[in-house]
Amino acid sequence: METISTDVVIIGAGGAGLRAAIALAETDPRVRVALISKVYPMRSHTCAAEGGAAGVIKPDDSFDMHFDDTVGGGDWLSDQDCVEYFIHEAPKELLQLEHWGCPWNREADGSVAVRPFGGMKKKRTWFAADKSGFHILHTLFQTSLQFPTIARYDEYYALDLLVDEGRCQGVTALEMRSGELRQFHAKAVIIAGGGAGRMFPFSTNGAIKTGDGMAMAYRAGAPLKDMEFVQYHPTGLPNTGSLLTEACRGEGGILVNKNGRRYLADYGMGPETPVGQPQLKTMELGPRDRVSQAYWHELQKGNTVTTQWGECVLLDMRHLGEKKINERLPLVRELADAYLGVDIVKEAVPIRPVVHYMMGGISTNTAAATPLPGLFAAGECACVSLNGANRLGSNSLVELLVFGRRAALSAIEHVQGLPAPNAAALKVGADATAKRIGELFSRSDGTESMSGLRKEMQETMEKNVGIYRTEEGLQEGVNKIHELRQRYRRVKLTDKSSVFNTDLFQALELGSMLDCAEAVTVGALARKESRGAHQRLDYVERDDKNFLRHTMVYHQGLDVPRVDYLDVVITKSPPGVRDYSGDHK
Amino acid sequence: MSRKPLVRECPPTTWYFRQPRYLRYMSREITSVFVGAYCVLLVVGLQRLAAGPAAWEAFLLGLRSADSIVFHLLALAATFYHAATWFNATQKAMPIQVGEDFVPGNIISGAHYVAWAVLSVVVLFLAGVF
Amino acid sequence: MAKSHKPVVWFPFAAGGTVIAFFLPVIVVLTFMAALGHVPAGLGYERMHAFAGSGLGKLIIFGVVALSLWSSAHRLRCTCYDFGLRADTLVATVLYIGAIAGSILSAVYLMKI
Amino acid sequence: MKERTIQLEVLRYNPDTDTEARFQRYEVVCQEEWVVLDALNKIKADIDPTLNYRWSCHMAVCGSCGMMINGEPKLSCHAFLRDYEGVIRVEPLAHFPVERDLVTAPDDFMEKLKRVKPYVIPKEKKPISEGEYKQTPAQLMKFRQYSMCINCMLCYAACPEYGLDPEFVGPAALTLAHRYNQDSRDGGRLARQEVVATHEGVWTCTFVGACSEVCPAHVDPASALQQMKITSSIDWIVEHLIPGGKSARDTVSREDAGDIS
Numbered sequence A: 001m002e003t004i005s006t007d008v009v010i011i012g013a014g015g016a017g018l019r020a021a022i023a024l025a026e027t028d029p030r031v032r033v034a035l036i037s038k039v040y041p042m043r044s045h046t047c048a049a050e051g052g053a054a055g056v057i058k059p060d061d062s063f064d065m066h067f068d069d070t071v072g073g074g075d076w077l078s079d080q081d082c083v084e085y086f087i088h089e090a091p092k093e094l095l096q097l098e099h100w101g102c103p104w105n106r107e108a109d110g111s112v113a114v115r116p117f118g119g120m121k122k123k124r125t126w127f128a129a130d131k132s133g134f135h136i137l138h139t140l141f142q143t144s145l146q147f148p149t150i151a152r153y154d155e156y157y158a159l160d161l162l163v164d165e166g167r168c169q170g171v172t173a174l175e176m177r178s179g180e181l182r183q184f185h186a187k188a189v190i191i192a193g194g195g196a197g198r199m200f201p202f203s204t205n206g207a208i209k210t211g212d213g214m215a216m217a218y219r220a221g222a223p224l225k226d227m228e229f230v231q232y233h234p235t236g237l238p239n240t241g242s243l244l245t246e247a248c249r250g251e252g253g254i255l256v257n258k259n260g261r262r263y264l265a266d267y268g269m270g271p272e273t274p275v276g277q278p279q280l281k282t283m284e285l286g287p288r289d290r291v292s293q294a295y296w297h298e299l300q301k302g303n304t305v306t307t308q309w310g311e312c313v314l315l316d317m318r319h320l321g322e323k324k325i326n327e328r329l330p331l332v333r334e335l336a337d338a339y340l341g342v343d344i345v346k347e348a349v350p351i352r353p354v355v356h357y358m359m360g361g362i363s364t365n366t367a368a369a370t371p372l373p374g375l376f377a378a379g380e381c382a383c384v385s386l387n388g389a390n391r392l393g394s395n396s397l398v399e400l401l402v403f404g405r406r407a408a409l410s411a412i413e414h415v416q417g418l419p420a421p422n423a424a425a426l427k428v429g430a431d432a433t434a435k436r437i438g439e440l441f442s443r444s445d446g447t448e449s450m451s452g453l454r455k456e457m458q459e460t461m462e463k464n465v466g467i468y469r470t471e472e473g474l475q476e477g478v479n480k481i482h483e484l485r486q487r488y489r490r491v492k493l494t495d496k497s498s499v500f501n502t503d504l505f506q507a508l509e510l511g512s513m514l515d516c517a518e519a520v521t522v523g524a525l526a527r528k529e530s531r532g533a534h535q536r537l538d539y540v541e542r543d544d545k546n547f548l549r550h551t552m553v554y555h556q557g558l559d560v561p562r563v564d565y566l567d568v569v570i571t572k573s574p575p576g577v578r579d580y581s582g583d584h585k
Numbered sequence B: 001m002s003r004k005p006l007v008r009e010c011p012p013t014t015w016y017f018r019q020p021r022y023l024r025y026m027s028r029e030i031t032s033v034f035v036g037a038y039c040v041l042l043v044v045g046l047q048r049l050a051a052g053p054a055a056w057e058a059f060l061l062g063l064r065s066a067d068s069i070v071f072h073l074l075a076l077a078a079t080f081y082h083a084a085t086w087f088n089a090t091q092k093a094m095p096i097q098v099g100e101d102f103v104p105g106n107i108i109s110g111a112h113y114v115a116w117a118v119l120s121v122v123v124l125f126l127a128g129v130f
Numbered sequence C: 001m002a003k004s005h006k007p008v009v010w011f012p013f014a015a016g017g018t019v020i021a022f023f024l025p026v027i028v029v030l031t032f033m034a035a036l037g038h039v040p041a042g043l044g045y046e047r048m049h050a051f052a053g054s055g056l057g058k059l060i061i062f063g064v065v066a067l068s069l070w071s072s073a074h075r076l077r078c079t080c081y082d083f084g085l086r087a088d089t090l091v092a093t094v095l096y097i098g099a100i101a102g103s104i105l106s107a108v109y110l111m112k113i
Numbered sequence D: 001m002k003e004r005t006i007q008l009e010v011l012r013y014n015p016d017t018d019t020e021a022r023f024q025r026y027e028v029v030c031q032e033e034w035v036v037l038d039a040l041n042k043i044k045a046d047i048d049p050t051l052n053y054r055w056s057c058h059m060a061v062c063g064s065c066g067m068m069i070n071g072e073p074k075l076s077c078h079a080f081l082r083d084y085e086g087v088i089r090v091e092p093l094a095h096f097p098v099e100r101d102l103v104t105a106p107d108d109f110m111e112k113l114k115r116v117k118p119y120v121i122p123k124e125k126k127p128i129s130e131g132e133y134k135q136t137p138a139q140l141m142k143f144r145q146y147s148m149c150i151n152c153m154l155c156y157a158a159c160p161e162y163g164l165d166p167e168f169v170g171p172a173a174l175t176l177a178h179r180y181n182q183d184s185r186d187g188g189r190l191a192r193q194e195v196v197a198t199h200e201g202v203w204t205c206t207f208v209g210a211c212s213e214v215c216p217a218h219v220d221p222a223s224a225l226q227q228m229k230i231t232s233s234i235d236w237i238v239e240h241l242i243p244g245g246k247s248a249r250d251t252v253s254r255e256d257a258g259d260i261s
């Protein structure tokens, strides 16, 4: 097995991974960086983000307001020291991107333009039409090309972390095109592997979002935090799950039920605002958890529109007019037209909530460090506790930048003075990986079909861990996922070739998703309250006495994981009422 | 390593049969043969003109053959096709931005067509066609 | 990779392409009329001679002929390559020399008028 | 939902077992509004797990899923079954080596992207603390179209000149150079000319225009390349025909190139 020695390994070349790589290269050109990704960097799912990235820049805005919006939006489950650090770094990072060439939309005077976004009190979302994530990703990728110390390993599938003397010191990875296993030895590892939305059947997430990074850290002993908080985005296309960005509503789109009623007014987000004059933090600009939950209630009441793709509500943008739509929401128009055959200029689009984002992830502190020394994490795979129980739209893209960079700085600090890894000791771990893969290939008693298991997992997650949850359903979910994890040991590989074997990768991804799914279900069952994106029909109130705490889930091999808790850091904003009734009252 | 990438060559002499758009491209390029040949005819014409009235008249008379008519038809098609493709391309080579927006391509090309028509009429007029 | 001197040949190609597009169709129409036996009045010896005899006329005629020749020679060179003829230097030399020769001849004839 | 049975003929190649490629026919029950990628996913899940191809976003933005569909370069997530009749033939992107089945090796393209220096080489440096570079909407529009490239490589599969001469830097990479050249914050054009104004650069392009016709992101590389031919020609004239032009140019371009690091 070939060994690649380097200083810092980054797993994942999406927004978070690339930002970390650039920060490493800029800060210390002597540090060698290995950037591993299972897809070419520009294919990473950051490219799908549409709406924009939040950072205080305009004179009428303030850090305090961004702080309050984020903490309240997260239903007080955010660590406030982390939020504090984040809001101050956010504008710097967005400006840095501007200096690197990101084509942000502009005001007439040449300054950057901002748009309103759900749950935000002020306009502070920087945007590049409705391809913000795409432009961020490509700007970062292209910028990274000028640094010779960043060695890229594109289409390498990372498998297991290598740990010696209690420190994370590397990772094993398969070169996808040759099928050869490699070991990377380093002094620090940063995981930036992205989310895990593919656990669910209906998701805005790309095929690559299978929680590998989370599972990798989890198996190596680092806890997963707050995994039960899964964000549903209220406006997905009902057939493909493609996202229609929140900017649709930010620009003035409205949500109506089959009777033409703007039903959000009935769920604590009213009173109605005039059509075409969106007001911040109310009605259509309420937070995602609340807006998605309102759909569920409408469904129960029979107020949804029945379409060939299932029960929907309508997103109406006709009043915005063709010019504004083309200028600000061209992608949305194209998507709705191509995949659904609806021209948003002329018709309201049927939509429904769709799994979008994982608030939870690898537990990290504000320095992006995990409890496992030498292991850092950033981006959607990490839970630095910025987003709490519900992420506000447009905070995530900035999180990638802020904590991607932070992870890099922490890693540099960590590697100072560390001796070179003990190759012999790490090889023991690498051999274990080799054995695991070898066993998968040579397994002759495989009985479980990979796509069959995947389907059962996705159905379980949708049925039992959806927008609203119950004890009964969650218990069923926990049992089922546990069973699937046992059955996964007998998963059968049909394709035994070495070259670009996607059957193999899908099987490995399924393993990651099952690990994550177990953490989600177990965490959700244990949290007997309703908070943010975690809503229980049997515990409808928020319970700050018992659950103003982070869920920490620890991997226990094939057994049911261990659940523990960690206190939330509260500095200046005690838990309060989330108010989305605008200025009315 | 069992990598053994398969290289599927682009056939150097027959590639243009692969897609209709390649045939369209090749026909555009082929116009150069007729344009070139016609230019040779023009050079010959100049030589005749320089040689005096008799030579010139003989030259004009010489144009009146079946071959010449066929050749003219081809040259006519080639030059028209060339002109159309050329004008359509101008919007690509020289986009014009006014304020934020770009002038729509068909306006740029359209303007070329109009100028072309005017110019042609002027030439015809000067040549005494009407 | 050194910077290419292609502009030397490309610039006149582009200029020629424009000239061809604007002027050649109508000129072809004129000689076509002659071919059909309807010689336009302007193509009579007197008027042609007068036109080609004037300074401006010489310039126009030379410009049209030389640029069109060059443009079609250059395009033909690319077309040969596209057809699979890989002796590009040879093809280019022959064609460009041909175009230059044609242009020189036109100049010589024009001087005689 | 309306269903429809379609026939897909997919090029298969496994370097472990095959010496040449072959076509394999699949019959798939599809829904009317599906794209070719959905059909492939169905084959992979239910019929033949050994079929290999790349995809991720299913919304025409990640650029992974380019293939030849009935001989035309297409994103398979944006190739609607409703637009096809009869047997649909699916092959890997033309002009790239085939690693396996529909998976090609994009190494050459990745190397070329890097070669054109696709990043801002600032005209004037300024620290983050001084805020953003001002850029008017008009200045933004000047390059925005060229920044839309999703690196799907369809244009490379469409461009015959790239197929005939793999040294050609090609439409997307050159267009990216143009994107930065046109950006009001950038001063690196002359540094990029070292790649753009070469034989392998814009001068291999014969303006076939296929690149722009197949581009799913409406980037219009053909236009960018034509514009760069014109500026490169003007550069050449300045360098060679105007006294003192060359030396002036050289100093500027050296400064530009040295500015990065």
Ligand SMILES: Cc1cc2nc3c(=O)[nH]c(=O)nc-3n(C[C@H](O)[C@H](O)[C@H](O)COP(=O)(O)OP(=O)(O)OC[C@H]3O[C@@H](n4cnc5c(N)ncnc54)[C@H](O)[C@@H]3O)c2cc1C
Pocket (backbone or CB within 6 Å): A011, A012, A013, A014, A015, A016, A017, A036, A037, A038, A039, A040, A041, A044, A045, A046, A047, A048, A049, A050, A051, A052, A053, A054, A132, A133, A156, A157, A158, A159, A192, A193, A194, A195, A204, A205, A206, A208, A209, A212, A213, A243, A245, A356, A357, A378, A379, A380, A381, A393, A394, A395, A396, A397, A398, A400
């Ligand atoms: C449709 C959509 C729209 C969104 N819109 C917005 C928005 O408007 N504003 C906002 O703030 N947020 C938005 N988000 C959320 C945000 O885009 C994501 O949270 C963010 O992009 C995640 O970035 P990342 O760098 O963590 O991961 P990704 O960009 O997903 O990258 C993950 C990387 O990890 C690599 N990787 C994963 N597993 C492995 C492995 N086993 N081996 C090697 N490499 C691996 C992948 O190859 C990839 O490079 C949106 C999300 C979606 C899905």
Ligand code: SF4
Pocket (backbone or CB within 6 Å): D148, D149, D150, D151, D152, D153, D154, D155, D156, D171, D172, D175, D211, D214, D215, D216, D217, D218, D219, D220, D221
């Ligand atoms: S220019 Fe268009 S076709 Fe070419 S890679 Fe970019 S997006 Fe794809």
Ligand code: F3S
Pocket (backbone or CB within 6 Å): D158, D159, D160, D161, D162, D170, D171, D204, D205, D206, D207, D208, D209, D210, D211, D212, D221, D222, D225
């Ligand atoms: S198809 Fe090729 S030849 Fe030029 S115009 Fe496009 S790059």
Ligand code: FES
Pocket (backbone or CB within 6 Å): D055, D056, D057, D058, D059, D060, D061, D062, D063, D064, D065, D066, D075, D076, D077, D078
């Ligand atoms: S799957 Fe992303 S472009 Fe088709």
